[in-house]
Amino acid sequence: MPRIAVIGGGVAGMEVAFRLSQLSFEVDIIEKSFILGGHVHKWQKLFPDFTPAHQIVDQLKNQLRDKVNILFGNEVIKAEQENTKHILYLSDGTTQVYDAIVITTGFKLFNANRKEEYGYSVYPNVITSSELEEYFQNDKPIITKENRIVERIAFIHCVGSRDEKVGNRHCSKVCCITAVKQAIEVAQRNPDAEIYLFYMDLRMFDRKFEDLYLQAQTEYGIKFVRGRLSEVSEKADSRLFLKLEDTLLGKPLRLTVDLVVLMVGMETAENSIQLANALGIPVGQDNFMLPVNCHSQKNITGNRGIFVAGCASGPKSIGETLADARSAALEVYSYLNCN
Amino acid sequence: MKNRGKQLIWQNYQKDIADDHFFYVRSCIRQNFFPGAETTFLRILKDVLNKDVYDDPSHTTCTGIGYHTDIVPLETTMTVVARQFALMTEKGYKNFIPSCVTSFGLYLEILETWHNYPEVLEKTRSNLMLATGRSFVLPENIVHASDVIYKFRSEIAKKAKYRLVNIHTGKPLKVVEHIGCHYAKMFPDKSVGGAEFPRVLSGIIEEWGGEVIDYPERRHCCGFGFRQYFIKANRGYTFSSVKKKFDSMSPYEPDLIVTNCPGCNVFLDKGQYVISEQEGIVYSRDGYGIPVLTFEELTGVVLGFDPWDIGLQVHQVSVEPLLDKIGVKYDIQKKYTDKNNRLLGKPVKPTLLKTL
Amino acid sequence: MPNFGFSIHSPTHIDLDKNYRTIFNYVKVKEPSIQKCIFCGSCSATCTASNYSAMSLRKVNLLLHRGMVQEVRSLTEQCLLCGKCYLVCPRNVNTRRIILLIHEALKMPLS
Known part of the structure; x- marks a missing residue:
């Protein structure tokens, strides 16, 4: 029976592994950590319908049960190719031989320290969207690091995205809708809070997204201001002072808030680049892996027997990632059955 | 405020600062407004830190103020800057320290220009040679005072x-x-x-x-x-x-x-x-x-x-x-006497701001 | 006091710490559709008054959102209440009623 390696145990890897096991292949998931679910594991509720994230992860885990072999705490150190066989040297010292590889290494969140002017890790009340999710584990009002109830909060879009200075020209796609989702979740916990979203463009690209945006405006009174944050500073009372331009009015704008949430974008994971080099797969200007083409062969890499799915080939929502994973599984099936 | 975040940032901005043997260039306006500042700097370097620092009597303005007000053309500014480097070279120094921040920025800007456009450097060299007969070596270390x-x-x-x-x-x-x-x-x-x-x-x-x-x-x-x-x-x-x-x-x-x-x-x-x-x-x-x-x-x-x-x-x-x-x-x-204890005169008192 | 020959200017930025959205809130309660505006500008493009004055409903709405009342007053005076903006609004904002409510609010002692 052909053996397939799925590198990365996030939602993409879990789905592709499950689908390949359904097609009667022997599948190994090579996961560097000791848990499955990747970034989604850390998320509470998902846009646009507030589905609990654990439901998706649990469902994917249940599908996998006993069908797939998971090599936790493992990374690919070296890769070699012999005819149609791929030999992977793993960090646990073993060597595995596979007939096909699916790369599902996903993404990493932008390191907000790189936007020095935003003062992340300098001002305690500047946090990332991922850190805000931790507040949503319960229904308590959102508080500052000094235990004050948040009365004013600013969400900053495009942190580490659409920013050539930090080397990321690309749009991370999901942050706009995530900000709208998180703003509503804050409004539900702090009904009297003034909530501002500072955006460059609102990219409500998928079904129900525009509805959620309208709901944020009308039901929750969330304020959308077009303009990119230029600088955060801290006042004597530890509240945060923001400088931006209201680009629709064409005037500089200043305001003081209790909490700043940086909508950190997606970057290719460091091990994705190493893996791409080891496996001879080209990456784009954005450092994400390049499939043969982005329309009809989006899971096929230039290297025979190696496939890609999920955010390893660019930012995607969970729905898109799962669809991409299924499509990759079918590509692997076709490839192995034609050989 | 967490210093850890600042330390992360500071790590990215460290630079080599020479240890000794400095060629010092002065600011145009500082000697009028704060006349003791630069002599104090030289005194600290020479007497307190025992460093070798040279304050060349024939150096001039960098033209920074003229440059930023569109009075001095860039070509002239570069030639004047080249002359400062020539003085440094002639006196055997390699570490250049401007007193003025605008000079510092201007020197860096010109060095960056010369780095990216070597032909501009060559033109400046020939301008300086024609005008003064001098030549120069680029500084090895250029930092602000x-x-x-x-x-x-x-x-x-x-x-x-x-x-x-x-x-x-x-x-x-x-x-x-x-x-x-x-x-x-x-x-x-x-x-x-x-x-x-x-x-x-x-x-x-x-x-x-x-x-x-x-x-x-x-x-x-x-x-x-x-x-x-x-x-x-x-x-x-x-x-x-x-x-x-x-x-x-x-x-x-x-x-x-x-x-x-x-x-x-x-x-x-x-x-x-x-x-x-x-x-x-x-x-x-x-x-x-x-x-x-x-x-x-x-x-x-x-x-x-x-x-x-x-x-x-x-x-x-x-x-x-x-x-x-x-x-x-x-x-x-x-406070207002010269070294022979003669009164130099006292400043006029402002309306509101108290002074001693 | 000496005459220096120049004056010190006050900042011209939008100060959300000082601007109060009194009129916006007044309008919002009576005509919630004001919140739906996405500032596309189709109202201003078709506005009769905008052809001859600085009137722009998009701008009026923005100024209300930012609590800038003085600017709103001078702009809304130009409106002819023809209602063309209402026809083109993609979000179905009741634009004509908003103008009437702004006039109403501006006459009140608070503003």
């Missing part, structure tokens, strides 16, 4: 007579640091600490016992802007910027402002007089305003130099309240 003090801050702390601590309360002095725009905003990589959380002065202040105030308009320009200030009708732009900074810092009740730029020092010091006359505002409870020192003067003070030798009597904002907090001994009778 405040970088040198930063480098030797702990050595100075060991030799210091005073610390930036209020002797009456035992608490650190609250210090506002202001970095000239051309120090780090043009070339953050050539600064100590970058442009967002500059380290060059804050490192010095903390080493000597003070506490740095991180106020919202910390990075705001003093408003000099050359072409703004030099046209009288536009000066409101400058002082609006000064006012913005003071409005932002005053809730912290700073004891002192330290700058590393000649222009900023003028506008933050004399600006307090202008704002007091025009707006009726003085930014300290005691009515004397917030003292503003250059980094050289501050170093002189902590080393125990006589305040009147380093030129503190020509400041607009009286420095005595600050000296009293630090515990510096001074003779008030000698």
Whole structure:
């Protein structure tokens, strides 16, 4: 029976592994950590319908049960190719031989320290969207690091995205809708809070997204201001002072808030680049892996027997990632059955 | 405020600062407004740190002010800068330290231009040769004078007579640091600490016992802007910027402002007089305003130099309240006398801003 | 006091710490559709008054959101209440009623 390696145990890897096991292949998931679910594991509720994230992860885990072999705490150190066989040297010292590889290494969140002017890790009340999710584990009002109830909060879009200075020209796609989702979740916990979203463009690209945006405006009174944050500073009372331009009015704008949430974008994971080099797969200007083409062969890499799915080939929502994973599984099936 | 985040940023902005053998070039305006600052710097380097520093009598302006006001063409500016490097080369020096932040920025800008456009460097070489018969070697190390003090801050702390601590309360002095725009905003990589959380002065202040105030308009320009200030009708732009900074810092009740730029020092010091006359505002409870020192003067003070030798009597904002907090001994009778004890005359009193 | 020959300017930025959205809140309660505006500008493009004045409903709405009342007053005086903006609004904002409510609010002592 052909053996397939799925590198990365996030939602993409879990789905592709499950689908390949359904097609009667022997599948190994090579996961560097000791848990499955990747970034989604850390998320509470998902846009646009507030589905609990654990439901998706649990469902994917249940599908996998006993069908797939998971090599936790493992990374690919070296890769070699012999005819149609791929030999992977793993960090646990073993060597595995596979007939096909699916790369599902996903993404990493932008390191907000790189936007020095935003003062992340300098001002305690500047946090990332991922850190805000931790507040949503319960229904308590959102508080500052000094235990004050948040009365004013600013969400900053495009942190580490659409920013050539930090080397990321690309749009991370999901942050706009995530900000709208998180703003509503804050409004539900702090009904009297003034909530501002500072955006460059609102990219409500998928079904129900525009509805959620309208709901944020009308039901929750969330304020959308077009303009990119230029600088955060801290006042004597530890509240945060923001400088931006209201680009629709064409005037500089200043305001003081209790909490700043940086909508950190997606970057290719460091091990994705190493893996791409080891496996001879080209990456784009954005450092994400390049499939043969982005329309009809989006899971096929230039290297025979190696496939890609999920955010390893660019930012995607969970729905898109799962669809991409299924499509990759079918590509692997076709490839192995034609050989 | 978490210093861990700042340390992460500072790690990215460290640079080589030469250890000894400096060729010093002066600022145009500093010698008029704060005449003791540069001699104090030379005294610190020579007498306190025992360094070799050369102050060439035949060096000139870098033309920075003329360049930024569109009076001096860039080609001329580059030739003048080339002449400064030629003097350095002739005297056998390789480490170039400008006193002025705008000069520092201009030197970096020109070196960067020459690096990217070697033909411009060659043209400048031939211009200088035609005009003066001189040739030059590019400096090996070019840093601002405040970088040198930063480098030797702990050595100075060991030799210091005073610390930036209020002797009456035992608490650190609250210090506002202001970095000239051309120090780090043009070339953050050539600064100590970058442009967002500059380290060059804050490192010095903390080493000597003070506490740095991180106020919202910390990075705001003093408003000099050359072409703004030099046209009288536009000066409101400058002082609006000064006012913005003071409005932002005053809730912290700073004891002192330290700058590393000649222009900023003028506008933050004399600006307090202008704002007091025009707006009726003085930014300290005691009515004397917030003292503003250059980094050289501050170093002189902590080393125990006589305040009147380093030129503190020509400041607009009286420095005595600050000296009293630090515990510096001074003779008030000698504030306005020359070295032969003759009275030089006293400045006119402002309407609102109290002076001593 | 000496005459320096220049004056110190007040900042011209939008200060959300000082601007109060009194009128916006008044309008919002009576005509919630004001919140739906996405500032596309189709109202202003078709506005009769905008052809001859600085009137722009998009701008009026923005100014209300930012609590800038003085500017709103001078703009809304130009409106002819023709209602063309209502026809083109993609979000179905009741534009004509908003103008009437602004006039109403501006006459009240609070503003």
